[in-house]
Amino acid sequence: MTGSRRAVRTTTVIVGAGHTGLAVSHFLTQRSIAHVVIERGEVANAWRTQRWDSLRLLTPNWQSRLPGYAYDGDQPDGFMTMPEVIGFIDGYAAAIDAPVLTGTTVTSVRQVDGGYRVETDKGVFEAPTVMLASGAYNRASLPAIATEVPETITNVTPLAYRRPADLPDGAVLVVGASATGIQLADEIHRSGRPVTLAVGEHVRMPRTYRGLDVMWWMDRAGVLDEGLDDIDDLIRGRNIPSPQLVGTPDRSTLDLNALTDAGIELVGRLSALRDGVALFSGSLRNKCELADLKLARLLDRFDEWALSTGIDGDLEPPNRPAPTRVAADPRLKLDLRGGEISTIVWATGFSADYSWLEVPVLDRKGRLKHDGGVVTGAPGLYAIGLNLLRRRKSSFIHGAEDDARDLTDHLAAFVDGVARRDPAAPVT
Amino acid sequence: MATQETPIDNGVNVQALLDARNALTDAPEAAQFTWRANTEWQRGTHSNSTIETFFGLGGEQTHRSSFSYDADHPEVFASEDNGPTPVEFVLVGLGACLTAGIAAVAQNRGIQLNSVKATIEGNMDILGILGGDPDVRNGFNDIKVKYQIDADASPEEIQGLVAQSQKRSAVFDAITNPTNITVEVN
Numbered sequence: 001m002t003g004s005r006r007a008v009r010t011t012t013v014i015v016g017a018g019h020t021g022l023a024v025s026h027f028l029t030q031r032s033i034a035h036v037v038i039e040r041g042e043v044a045n046a047w048r049t050q051r052w053d054s055l056r057l058l059t060p061n062w063q064s065r066l067p068g069y070a071y072d073g074d075q076p077d078g079f080m081t082m083p084e085v086i087g088f089i090d091g092y093a094a095a096i097d098a099p100v101l102t103g104t105t106v107t108s109v110r111q112v113d114g115g116y117r118v119e120t121d122k123g124v125f126e127a128p129t130v131m132l133a134s135g136a137y138n139r140a141s142l143p144a145i146a147t148e149v150p151e152t153i154t155n156v157t158p159l160a161y162r163r164p165a166d167l168p169d170g171a172v173l174v175v176g177a178s179a180t181g182i183q184l185a186d187e188i189h190r191s192g193r194p195v196t197l198a199v200g201e202h203v204r205m206p207r208t209y210r211g212l213d214v215m216w217w218m219d220r221a222g223v224l225d226e227g228l229d230d231i232d233d234l235i236r237g238r239n240i241p242s243p244q245l246v247g248t249p250d251r252s253t254l255d256l257n258a259l260t261d262a263g264i265e266l267v268g269r270l271s272a273l274r275d276g277v278a279l280f281s282g283s284l285r286n287k288c289e290l291a292d293l294k295l296a297r298l299l300d301r302f303d304e305w306a307l308s309t310g311i312d313g314d315l316e317p318p319n320r321p322a323p324t325r326v327a328a329d330p331r332l333k334l335d336l337r338g339g340e341i342s343t344i345v346w347a348t349g350f351s352a353d354y355s356w357l358e359v360p361v362l363d364r365k366g367r368l369k370h371d372g373g374v375v376t377g378a379p380g381l382y383a384i385g386l387n388l389l390r391r392r393k394s395s396f397i398h399g400a401e402d403d404a405r406d407l408t409d410h411l412a413a414f415v416d417g418v419a420r421r422d423p424a425a426p427v428t
Numbered sequence: 429m430a431t432q433e434t435p436i437d438n439g440v441n442v443q444a445l446l447d448a449r450n451a452l453t454d455a456p457e458a459a460q461f462t463w464r465a466n467t468e469w470q471r472g473t474h475s476n477s478t479i480e481t482f483f484g485l486g487g488e489q490t491h492r493s494s495f496s497y498d499a500d501h502p503e504v505f506a507s508e509d510n511g512p513t514p515v516e517f518v519l520v521g522l523g524a525c526l527t528a529g530i531a532a533v534a535q536n537r538g539i540q541l542n543s544v545k546a547t548i549e550g551n552m553d554i555l556g557i558l559g560g561d562p563d564v565r566n567g568f569n570d571i572k573v574k575y576q577i578d579a580d581a582s583p584e585e586i587q588g589l590v591a592q593s594q595k596r597s598a599v600f601d602a603i604t605n606p607t608n609i610t611v612e613v614n
Contacts, residue, residue: 201595235453271605282604286594293588329570364456 007126010034011415013118014131015109017043017100019066019089019397020385021133023404025098026067031412035127037098038120040105044089046135050159051082054187056247058179059215059396066092067401077213079247106134110358114418115380128418129411132357132368132375132383136395137350143175146346148273150336154343158184161345164191170342171195173278173334175270177202178241181347182254186246188345189264196334196341197259199284200269204291204324205243207253209299210306211316214245221305223298224393228372231388238388241349256288256324267331276337280330288324296320352386373407380414382407440535458486474500474510515568519548521599526573529593539585542578549573571603 012028014021017039028035039045057064062076064085069092071080080088093100104122111117115128140157149155154168158180164187171194174185181197189195205214218224231237246254256266268281299320306312334341354362361378363369368383372390375381384403386394393399452459461484467477480494498511512520523546534541550571556564577586594600 268604274606279606283594283600286591286600289587289591290595293584293591296584297588 007117007124008036010036010125010127012036012129012131012411013038013109013116013125013127014133015106015118016045016133016135016385017093017098017102018046018133018135018385019044019092020400020404021131022089022092022096022098022100023067023400024131024133024384024408025100026096027404027408028411029096029098031408033408033412033415035099036125037100037133038104038106038118038125039100039102042102043093043100044086046138047082047085047089050138052158052161052184053082053163055183056081057085057397058243058245058247059398060213060247063215063219063396063398064088065398065401067404069095077251078249106356108356108358111378116359128415129380129382131407131411132354132381133385134352134354136352136386138353139351140346141349141351142346143270143348145270145273146344149344150276152339153336153341156343156345158345158347159350164188164193167191167193168342169193171340172343172345173198173270173336173341174345174347176200176241176347176349177244177256178347178349179243179245181345182244182256182259183246184345184347185259185264186254186262189259189262193343194263194265196265196267196331197256198267198270198278198280199256199287200281201241201287202256202291203241203243204255204295204321205245205298206255206295206321207245207251209302210318213251214243217302217305218392221302223301224391224396224399226392227390228388231392234388237392238386240387253321255321257322260325265331266326267334273336276335278334278336280332280334282330282332284330285326288326292323373403374410380411380418382411434540436535436538436540438531438535438539438541440532442532442535445532458484460484470498470510472500473505473507474498515550515552518568518603519550519571522571522597522603523548523573525597525599526590526593529597530575530577530589533589533592533596534579534581537585537589539589540580542580543576544578545576547574568603 011033012035014024014035014037017037021037022043025035025037042048056079058079060076061071061073061078061080064071064080071088101122104120106118106120108119109116109130112126115126116130118125118127118130140159142157146155156167161184167188172188173196174181174188175198177197177199185195185197207214209217228234244255246252260266266284268284269287270278271281272279299318303312303318306315351366352368354366354368359378359381361369361375361381368386369376370383373383373386375383383389384400384407388394390403390406391399394403461482463482465477465479467475469475475498477497477499478494479491479497481488481490483489497517499514499517500510501507501513502509527544527546530544531541548571550568552568553564555561556566575590577590579586
């Protein structure tokens, strides 16, 4: 009987040994707060099991840093492959000697007297505080219409996709044009399969601008450090799709114009399926214009920053990317029954899996209610690694440090408060 | 001499809209609206539609007055031309929606509008509605909207207003994306 199992008591249970969970572990260790990191697989599990073969980080190596730890190789401007990311995070876990219990799956977290009871397939833990570091991207979010796709079509999510050769022969419809969608569209097209790409709202970004990586600009111009107070529309901010970027050794830009040049057909957002026919929105031109205008504002900001810091003269002139080209009459329909399209890749976003979280802290859309990672209505419960948790960089590897520091500060104060109210409570 | 900056006024109460968004995010059921028109056949292709009530914010709502619209077809269709054609009403809806959006976005972005004019053209092959060519659709082949805007803003900012207005427009969405329609008779 699970209920009768004796619980191991600690101060903090961290769910997930990815880079965010480990960063929190680092700060808890610094504060001598007893904790355990529970990991269903191995350290950096999602990077090992849920990524496609060719994927590299979107951030350059110099940006790969965690508290007290940084990339020290000889290619600071390169982009890590997945084995390199896994090696990096593994190295961090060893460097900080994190108390990780691998191969241990959390089956439930619920509130009990004095905090939380965390049940796993290997034992039970009780702690006044829990840090949810289980990732924001463990489930592929598919639109409801995905269930209406004809049975002859193979449906693939980015979490399951590995390489083009695994797909059946024939044409492919890629739904979604954020970082994932454009990268998969490109490599699937290169494998010889005709690709149609359904494009909704997207964020256009050149890999380099004026000779420097866009992440360098975002970092130096202060974009990535913007916090919740700097963002006037948090609903929108937290729902912005990932930028159209790819990390490749040649630092090439992969935007919609590059995909058009390669021979990929752009269509509007997939808005409905009727009798096996995919219907695309007539909004493609507007979506591309919005992205072009947003990019122009970002590059304006970079240029103004370069002028204000006096480095403008040292840089290449500000050459702006050409406007996104949209066909005069983009296709509005695609018959999925004819046998031409064999596969649909649903690059339609991801969500966090909280199926094991038995604390009433989710909103009507299944998202965690929180204020900068301090979960609403559940004292002692925290979350890290969510998009725009506290800052624009929250979902980046290097964004873990500031968020983990802030949240462990809050957590430590909370634990002190609990201890003062109940001096007998066994909080280390 | 000190000059006083004139506050931006496009006649849009942005604060009320933002307050409504916050309130409705917490009470999503109140955000469910039903818009309603009543149509009655007159004679030939002439019909009259009235608009008076709608449902929203959890209850029945009434416009300040009842609005009445005649629709018909032009004389080149051998009709009496008692009013615009229904597809022209669609263009009116699109133009009105985008223009309202431009005003709201401009207000929110602190941009004073001086004049906003648009021409909306919908291209159509009427062999579709006449049943003369099964490959021709009934509806518009495409719609083109041309704005002339005078505002205290840069061309890029004005372009941004128009782009954002499309992004948030109900009619733009209704035309660019399919909608299920149920027609019942009793």
